[in-house]
Amino acid sequence: MRMIEFGHSTHVGLRREHNEDTYYADADLGLWLVADGMGGHEHGEVASSIARDTLVQQIGQGTPLIRAIQIADEEIIRHSTRRSEALPMGTTVAVLRLGGESDFEVAWVGDSRVYLWSQGLRQVSQDHSYVQELIDQGAITSEQARRHPHRNVVTQALGVTDPQSLRVESVRGRLDTGMQLLLCSDGLTEEVADDQIAAILARSDLSAQECVDHLILAALEGGGSDNVTVILVRRR
Secondary structure, eight states: OOEEEEEEEEEEEOOOOOOOOOEEETTTTTTEEEEEEEETHHHHHHHHHHHHHHHHHHHEEEEEEEEHHHHHHHHHHHHHSSSSOOOOEEEEEEEEEETTTTTTEEEEESSSSEEESSSSSOOOOOOHHHHHHHHHHHTHHHHHTOOOOOTOOBBBBBBBBBTTTTOOOEEEEOOOOOOEEEEEOOOHHHTOOOHHHHHHTTTTTTTTHHHHHHHHHHHHHTOOOOOEEEEEEEEO
């Protein structure tokens, strides 16, 4: 029996009226995910909810993770084309699938992130964003990206990217004893620097849920400019 502890929470933030983030956390299914919806009132909420529900259904049926995300993309597009409104809707997604004793796969689209804690913090995912492309080109630094006026522009998202161009990226690894995986929407990383995140995850006196609560609070203290969703999974 694997010893998995996890915590999870979401908050609307201090400047938004609605929470377009959604998440799922289920140790029995071995599935955790964060989805950050976009598209205005209700549209983003619908897109992130469709992504969550489709992924839970597909993973439950044994569909491989990347294919399950592609099916979620198809479902959002199908739903969007049935609506009378012309406004598009989409969502980012960051997903963790845990199998066996310690093997894991993470996959993502957009700028919701996955971090691995193992004697230090490392970002596993790479943002599909305009500023990340500028960083890759050497045009700006990571620190400059945090203040860039277009830092919230994503280049990939479920429901809005051409399915032929959709890049679902994934990484596999092992979650050994003492390691932690963090999934979050950009409402956390917009307000809380990586060194602050690392300092909270390093605290051995906190449970996984307490770490999540501290991270949410840090995002709110930082300004709470967006919805913020955090999931932490650790192997004891």
